[in-house]
Amino acid sequence: IVMTQSPATLSVSPGERATLSCRASQSVSNYLAWYQQKPGQAPRLLFYGASTRATGIPVRFSGSGSGTEFTLTISSLQSEDFAVYYCQQSNNWPYTFGQGTKLEIK
Amino acid sequence: EVQLVESGGGLVQPGGSLRLSCAASGFTFSTYAINWVRQAPGKGLEWVSAVSGNGGRTYYADSVKGRFTISRDNSKNTLYLQMNSLRAEDTAIYYCAVMMNYYFDHWGQGTLVTVSS
Numbered sequence: 001i002v003m004t005q006s007p008a009t010l011s012v013s014p015g016e017r018a019t020l021s022c023r024a025s026q027s028v029s030n031y032l033a034w035y036q037q038k039p040g041q042a043p044r045l046l047f048y049g050a051s052t053r054a055t056g057i058p059v060r061f062s063g064s065g066s067g068t069e070f071t072l073t074i075s076s077l078q079s080e081d082f083a084v085y086y087c088q089q090s091n092n093w094p095y096t097f098g099q100g101t102k103l104e105i106k
Numbered sequence: 107e108v109q110l111v112e113s114g115g116g117l118v119q120p121g122g123s124l125r126l127s128c129a130a131s132g133f134t135f136s137t138y139a140i141n142w143v144r145q146a147p148g149k150g151l152e153w154v155s156a157v158s159g160n161g162g163r164t165y166y167a168d169s170v171k172g173r174f175t176i177s178r179d180n181s182k183n184t185l186y187l188q189m190n191s192l193r194a195e196d197t198a199i200y201y202c203a204v205m206m207n208y209y210f211d212h213w214g215q216g217t218l219v220t221v222s223s
Contacts, residue, residue, distance in 0.1 A: 043201075
């Protein structure tokens with residue numbers, strides 16, 4: 001299953017809203033996760049089951065979607081949110097990642 | 107607290123071999139599948155391999171099938187990746203990641219593998 005994220009880069013000002021998209025080449029039901037990766041760090045799980053926050057993830061983050069279309073929304077960007085975000089499907093082996101969206105400061 | 111610590115990375119010539127290890131703590135190791143995920147310099151994440159909790163089932167990406175072997179020693183809480191016939195395109199940071207449901211819940215900090223002459 002090919003996961004396609006858009007846009008590749010998103011420039012947003014602190015305090016504004018960011019919306020990141022992920023599309024699957026075939027249905028993955030809700031077996032979709034989002035990860036955040038900051039420079040020099042390992043990825044961190046943000047969401048699983050498309051919309052369930054992992055432990056410790058702030059409520060300004062929300063996830064939605066099912067089937068082939070998914071969205072990660074950050075309601076009011078904080079400085080620590082600027083990072084690369086990946087989606088990943090766990091519906092079929094091999095589990096595949098999107099190519100990532102880099103969220104940068106405008 | 108879940109901890110995963112990778113080791114064994116380094117510089118190796120094309121065609122060479124390397125064995126990576128991932129030492130785990132803070133959870134019941136034998137219960138969960140463990141994976142290797144890699145990231146080439148400046149690139150995205152690529153799932154490489156997985157092994158079930160009891161080691162009975164293994165999975166590989168097509169890019170490494172026949173060259174890499176995943177295994178685990180539940181008595182030592184340690185995961186391994188034997189990498190043979192290494193290629194330049196295998197150069198990456200290799201992360202181990204535990205799947206407590208269907209997702210990569212916890213990650214190590216990674217170990218860098220460089221394949222170059």
